[in-house]
Amino acid sequence: MEKLISEFSFGLFFWQLFLFIGLVLLLWKFAWKPILEAVNGREEGIKNALASAENAKKEMQNLQADNEKLLKEARAEREAMLKEAREIKEKMIADAKEEAQVQAGKMIAQAEESIRSEKQAALAELKNQVATISVEIAEKVVHAELADKDKQLSLVDKMLNDVTLN
Amino acid sequence: MRRKFSIKKITLLLFLVSFVTVAQHHGDESGHQEGSTEVTSEDAQKKSIKDYINHHLLDSYDFGLYSYTNDHGKKVHVGFPLPVILWDGGLKVFSSSKFHHGEEVAKVGDNYYKMYHNKIYKTDAEGTMNFEEGDHDHPTNAKPLDFSITKNVVFIFLVSLLMFVVFSRMAKSYKKNPVPKGIGRFLEPIILYVRDDIAIPNIGKKHYKKYMGYLLTVFFFVWIINLLGLTPLGVNVTNNIAVTFALALITYLITTFTANKNYWGHIFWMPGVPWPMKIILAPIELLGTFIKPFSLMIRLYANITAGHVVLMSIIGLMFLFKNWLGSSLSFGLAFALSLLELLVAALQAYIFTMLSALYFGSAVEEHHDH
Numbered sequence: 001m002e003k004l005i006s007e008f009s010f011g012l013f014f015w016q017l018f019l020f021i022g023l024v025l026l027l028w029k030f031a032w033k034p035i036l037e038a039v040n041g042r043e044e045g046i047k048n049a050l051a052s053a054e055n056a057k058k059e060m061q062n063l064q065a066d067n068e069k070l071l072k073e074a075r076a077e078r079e080a081m082l083k084e085a086r087e088i089k090e091k092m093i094a095d096a097k098e099e100a101q102v103q104a105g106k107m108i109a110q111a112e113e114s115i116r117s118e119k120q121a122a123l124a125e126l127k128n129q130v131a132t133i134s135v136e137i138a139e140k141v142v143h144a145e146l147a148d149k150d151k152q153l154s155l156v157d158k159m160l161n162d163v164t165l166n
Numbered sequence: 167m168r169r170k171f172s173i174k175k176i177t178l179l180l181f182l183v184s185f186v187t188v189a190q191h192h193g194d195e196s197g198h199q200e201g202s203t204e205v206t207s208e209d210a211q212k213k214s215i216k217d218y219i220n221h222h223l224l225d226s227y228d229f230g231l232y233s234y235t236n237d238h239g240k241k242v243h244v245g246f247p248l249p250v251i252l253w254d255g256g257l258k259v260f261s262s263s264k265f266h267h268g269e270e271v272a273k274v275g276d277n278y279y280k281m282y283h284n285k286i287y288k289t290d291a292e293g294t295m296n297f298e299e300g301d302h303d304h305p306t307n308a309k310p311l312d313f314s315i316t317k318n319v320v321f322i323f324l325v326s327l328l329m330f331v332v333f334s335r336m337a338k339s340y341k342k343n344p345v346p347k348g349i350g351r352f353l354e355p356i357i358l359y360v361r362d363d364i365a366i367p368n369i370g371k372k373h374y375k376k377y378m379g380y381l382l383t384v385f386f387f388v389w390i391i392n393l394l395g396l397t398p399l400g401v402n403v404t405n406n407i408a409v410t411f412a413l414a415l416i417t418y419l420i421t422t423f424t425a426n427k428n429y430w431g432h433i434f435w436m437p438g439v440p441w442p443m444k445i446i447l448a449p450i451e452l453l454g455t456f457i458k459p460f461s462l463m464i465r466l467y468a469n470i471t472a473g474h475v476v477l478m479s480i481i482g483l484m485f486l487f488k489n490w491l492g493s494s495l496s497f498g499l500a501f502a503l504s505l506l507e508l509l510v511a512a513l514q515a516y517i518f519t520m521l522s523a524l525y526f527g528s529a530v531e532e533h534h535d536h
Contacts, residue, residue, distance in 0.1 A: 004407050004467075006304070007224075007406070007407055007408075008407050008408050008411070009225060009312070009316075009406065009408045010311065010312065010408070011251075011311075011312040011313045011314050011316065011319075011408075012225060012316060012318055012319060012406055012408040012409060013408035013409070013411060013412050014313060015313070015315070015319040015322060015323075016319075016322055016408060016409045016412040016413070017412040017415070017416070019319075019322050019323055019326050020322070020326075020383070020387065020412060020413065020416065021416070022326070023326040023329065023330065023383055023387065024379055024380055024383045024384075024416075025379075026330055027329065027330060027333055027334075027379065027382070027383050028379035028383075030330070030333075030334040030337060031330070031333030031334045031336065031337045032333070032337075032357075032378055032379050032382050032383070033337075033379075034337035034338075034340060034341070035333070035336060035337045035340060035354075035357060036357075036361070036375075036378060038337070038340035038341075038344055039340075039344075039354065039357070039358065041344065042344040042345075045344070
């Protein structure tokens with residue numbers, strides 16, 4: 001301890017105190033403050049850049065998710081549309097078939113009707129014609145029969161004979 | 167010119183080999199025998215090594231690089247003289263070359279001064295030193311107030327200048343580009359280390375900023391000056407108690423003047439203990455505030471001094487062994503120890519900064535319930 005005290009040099013103490021305090025003040029103004037500020041600024045910048053990168057990534061993910069969703073929706077919509085179309089198509093085909101059947105039925109019925117009526121008409125005409133022809137034949141026959149008196153008389157006789165028998 | 171080196175001087179040279187060409191100034195050594203004769207006996211050699219180590223640990227008034235004895239038996243000192251500044255009824259400034267390395271009385275104006283055991287005393291024209299009975303270490307002569315620019319002051323100044331140049335240039339480079347360049351790449355992680363691992367954990371995020379200037383400066387200052395102490399320039403700043411005292415005093419003053427109510431509350435009226443204990447604890451705690459910086463002062467001083475003494479003793483051993491085995495062993499040991507000292511240089515800077523931060527942290531600690 002005594003050695004320490006005897007070694008103590010006031011001049012050195014003074015200069016150390018003086019120079020060191022000067023150094024602290026100068027360095028704080030010209031070195032530490034700007035350096036720490038620059039480093040802090042840089043760290044903030046890095047932090048912000050990282051945060052914004054993270055945000056961008058999230059946004060990107062969101063966007064991707066949105067895209068996916070949209071795509072899904074579109075796909076679902078397409079599917080639905082296709083399904084609907086298929087249904088419509090099937091319905092149309094079914095409807096068409098049904099209608100065609102109905103139509104065909106109707107047409108067949110009509111055809112049958114017309115065939116029947118035609119047939120009837122034809123039959124009626126045939127009957128008429130047969131009647132007419134018969135009348136004509138009968139007329140011609142009668143005419144021929146009744147061309148002379150004898151024949152007429154014989155006919156009457158004959159007819160009369162027939163009747164009396166009855 | 168063929169120079170005849172004594173063994174001691176070779177030891178000295180090993181330490182102080184310098185690549186700078188320096189001005190020589192020749193001391194007049196006529197009446198002075200110490201160290202100029204060839205050392206032959208082992209005891210004398212041991213003493214000369216011990217003297218050399220002691221001398222090396224002391225501050226000096228000139229910037230001596232090395233000294234040797236020339237052909238004519240004269241001691242030649244190589245180095246620069248430095249200005250001596252005394253306050254003795256007026257400012258006295260003169261070159262330390264006037265003392266001729268302690269061998270002559272310097273006449274300044276009407277006053278005479280003499281250097282004795284590396285301290286300046288006021289004497290008469292003959293340089294008589296007065297001693298108390300049986301004591302040859304503590305002269306009773308008047309000591310003028312000494313503000314001399316000693317070797318250590320020069321180095322404190324040079325290190326300050328170096329730090330200012332390096333760090334202000336580094337700061338400037340950040341203005342252009344926030345990415346460090348050159349030496350900044352090496353220094354920035356250290357600055358960040360001081361901030362993130364010393365200041366913030368000990369002081370807290372809220373208050374640490376106002377202490378950063380001191381913490382960074384003291385860390386780099388102690389580190390650089392410790393490293394310089396390991397160079398062959400032979401400068402030891404941190405093993406002067408005055409230097410470590412100045413540093414510890416600043417830590418103490420900063421702690422005291424930035425302390426909050428909570429800190430003083432813990433010292434004078436310790437919460438959570440019964441009142442008789444509070445009375446007992448108050449002086450102890452108050453003493454603690456002085457002991458803390460005191461331990462800082464002693465720790466740095468003792469570590470650096472011990473490191474230098476051990477390292478130099480082992481190097482000195484090389485010249486005592488005088489055989490290839492012992493000398494090479496102590497060379498290996500000295501080499502290993504030098505590496506250890508490199509670590510100690512950084513470690514002591516770290517510990518000083520760390521403990522200062524710890525004390526600042528306790529001064530601004532917020533109140534919390536026990």
